[in-house]
Amino acid sequence: MSGHTTILTGASRGIGAAIAKIFLSKSDSNKLVGVARSASELNKLVEEYGEDRVGVVIGDVSKKETSVQAVELAIEKFGSIDSIILNAGVLSPVEHIADANVEKWIELYQINFFSVVEMIKQALPHLKKTNGNIVAVSSGASTSVYDAWGAYGTSKAALNHLIKSVATEEKDINAISIAPGVVNTSMQTDIRETFGKNMDEDGLKKFIDLHKNDQLLPPEVPATIYANLAYKGWSKDINGQYLRYNDEELKDSIGAWYFKDKEEPKSAFEPKKSPAFADNKISVIFVLGGPGAGKGTQCAKLVNEQGFVHLSAGDLLRAEQQRPGSKYGELIALYIKEGTIVPQEITIALLEQAIKDKYSQGAVRFLVDGFPRKMDQALTFEEQIAKSSFTLFFECPESVMLERLLQRGKTSGRTDDNIESIKKRFKTFIDTSMPVVDHFEKQGKVVKVSCDQPVDDVYTKVKEALVSKGIN
Numbered sequence: 001m002s003g004h005t006t007i008l009t010g011a012s013r014g015i016g017a018a019i020a021k022i023f024l025s026k027s028d029s030n031k032l033v034g035v036a037r038s039a040s041e042l043n044k045l046v047e048e049y050g051e052d053r054v055g056v057v058i059g060d061v062s063k064k065e066t067s068v069q070a071v072e073l074a075i076e077k078f079g080s081i082d083s084i085i086l087n088a089g090v091l092s093p094v095e096h097i098a099d100a101n102v103e104k105w106i107e108l109y110q111i112n113f114f115s116v117v118e119m120i121k122q123a124l125p126h127l128k129k130t131n132g133n134i135v136a137v138s139s140g141a142s143t144s145v146y147d148a149w150g151a152y153g154t155s156k157a158a159l160n161h162l163i164k165s166v167a168t169e170e171k172d173i174n175a176i177s178i179a180p181g182v183v184n185t186s187m188q189t190d191i192r193e194t195f196g197k198n199m200d201e202d203g204l205k206k207f208i209d210l211h212k213n214d215q216l217l218p219p220e221v222p223a224t225i226y227a228n229l230a231y232k233g234w235s236k237d238i239n240g241q242y243l244r245y246n247d248e249e250l251k252d253s254i255g256a257w258y259f260k261d262k263e264e265p266k267s268a269f270e271p272k273k274s275p276a277f278a279d280n281k282i283s284v285i286f287v288l289g290g291p292g293a294g295k296g297t298q299c300a301k302l303v304n305e306q307g308f309v310h311l312s313a314g315d316l317l318r319a320e321q322q323r324p325g326s327k328y329g330e331l332i333a334l335y336i337k338e339g340t341i342v343p344q345e346i347t348i349a350l351l352e353q354a355i356k357d358k359y360s361q362g363a364v365r366f367l368v369d370g371f372p373r374k375m376d377q378a379l380t381f382e383e384q385i386a387k388s389s390f391t392l393f394f395e396c397p398e399s400v401m402l403e404r405l406l407q408r409g410k411t412s413g414r415t416d417d418n419i420e421s422i423k424k425r426f427k428t429f430i431d432t433s434m435p436v437v438d439h440f441e442k443q444g445k446v447v448k449v450s451c452d453q454p455v456d457d458v459y460t461k462v463k464e465a466l467v468s469k470g471i472n
């Protein structure tokens with residue numbers, strides 16, 4: 001039996017579910033034993049990747065038999081264990097120490113800490129044979145105090161120490177503890193809706209604001225780091241350490257793709273930087289509409305007849321995905337197939353470069369197609385690159401878009417022109433992209449064109465829309 005086998009706890013939701021998918025899509029020879037309390041999501045993994053690559057253990061990680069079963073299953077089914085990813089964890093009880101219900105703290109420790117000791121102990125003899133990797137999902141709360149998070153924070157601090165200890169005691173294995181950043185999972189929903197009542201107002205507001213300003217990380221971002229670490233390992237000099245998912249120290253080990261500056265969210269009092277193309281040096285029209293509405297088709301006509309430069313964010317991402325040596329390739333592929341929005345840093349960097357290249361060749365009129373798809377992109381683009389003149393929005397019934405995409409899928413070769421991805425893209429469009437259209441509409445900067453007609457009829461309306469905005 002060959003390939004890399006990992007055991008992943010907390011595999012059915014949030015970061016764990018994303019790690020499972022990313023790990024399994026990295027290589028057809030990767031195998032996973034997923035551990036979770038509920039079966040449904042793990043069974044979906046079995047359906048998608050096959051019984052010969054996915055083993056399932058349904059159980060409570062705080063029970064010894066769950067770890068024993070996971071290790072036994074990995075060995076029986078796949079023959080070895082190359083890594084374990086210790087992700088299962090709970091946040092509750094969120095309460096001040098003065099009010100501590102110690103029984104509840106012990107329950108939390110059973111899950112967040114003792115289950116990890118047990119799983120490491122059970123897997124260790126097998127990990128030693130493969131010089132395997134132990135990757136623990138820690139938290140920023142292990143080193144910083146968050147109000148009323150004493151139980152969780154101390155358990156994660158203990159986890160960091162455990163990882164350092166095992167890396168020191170066991171020379172044949174590697175162990176590392178990584179904090180995932182503030183991630184858009186059900187834990188954040190619980191903080192906002194339930195646990196927050198015991199936190200002080202300022203502490204809770206930070207989380208509410210991150211959510212409101214669309215600054216929570218998609219689970220795929222840290223999940224990619226965890227999957228890569230488990231799969232590829234890391235350099236000796238960081239073995240045993242606690243790091244954040246975007247720390248520079250990880251860069252060399254995994255060629256990671258997502259390293260944000262370590263700066264905190266900007267203060268409201270900081271002076272705003274002006275965009276790269278201030279003072280109307282260029283004109284930018286955002287072209288938005290549902291998947292398959294016909295944005296690309298109409299943009300192509302405008303390029304031919306009116307001399308615009310057409311930049312499709314989707315095309316730029318697909319080109320970056322294909323570019324040999326791209327460190328973002330795998331990540332982009334995953335987001336596109338899932339119909340979700342690639343982290344803005346990647347897309348905006350690609351767009352900025354493309355605009356600068358074209359500008360240096362004399363271009364000043366840009367159609368930016370399929371962007372911004374998310375509020376954070378809209379705000380960052382207008383702050384850092386250029387203000388948009390307006391948004392051309394294509395309205396189209398979903399049934400028509402579906403038909404067009406399925407038709408296009410017969411020849412496009414796109415990984416997202418299939419019914420599963422299309423459904424996800426429609427959902428992302430409604431949930432994530434429509435708020436951008438609403439945002440610009442409130443500023444009186446949206447022109448709508450209905451596009452459920454033949455291409456040339458739509459084009460006539462597009463030209464009228466441009467004329468209404470002073471463009472001939």
Ligand SMILES: Nc1ncnc2c1ncn2[C@@H]1O[C@H](COP(=O)(O)OP(=O)(O)OP(=O)(O)O)[C@@H](O)[C@H]1O
Nearest residue numbers: 290291292293294295296297404408453454455458
């Ligand atoms: N008005 C139209 N009538 C019929 N078919 C159309 C029309 N406009 C576009 N199409 C076809 O529908 C498909 C989707 O069009 P297009 O690629 O332009 O959409 P899009 O909005 O850019 O899609 P995506 O967001 O997925 O990139 C294409 O195969 C195109 O030929």
Ligand SMILES: O=c1ccn([C@@H]2O[C@H](COP(=O)(O)O)[C@@H](O)[C@H]2O)c(=O)[nH]1
Nearest residue numbers: 313314335336339340341342370371373
């Ligand atoms: O700003 C963007 C634009 C696109 N994406 C991703 O690409 C696919 C395909 O985009 P098309 O415009 O249909 O070519 C889209 O579903 C997203 O996954 C993105 O992340 N950010």
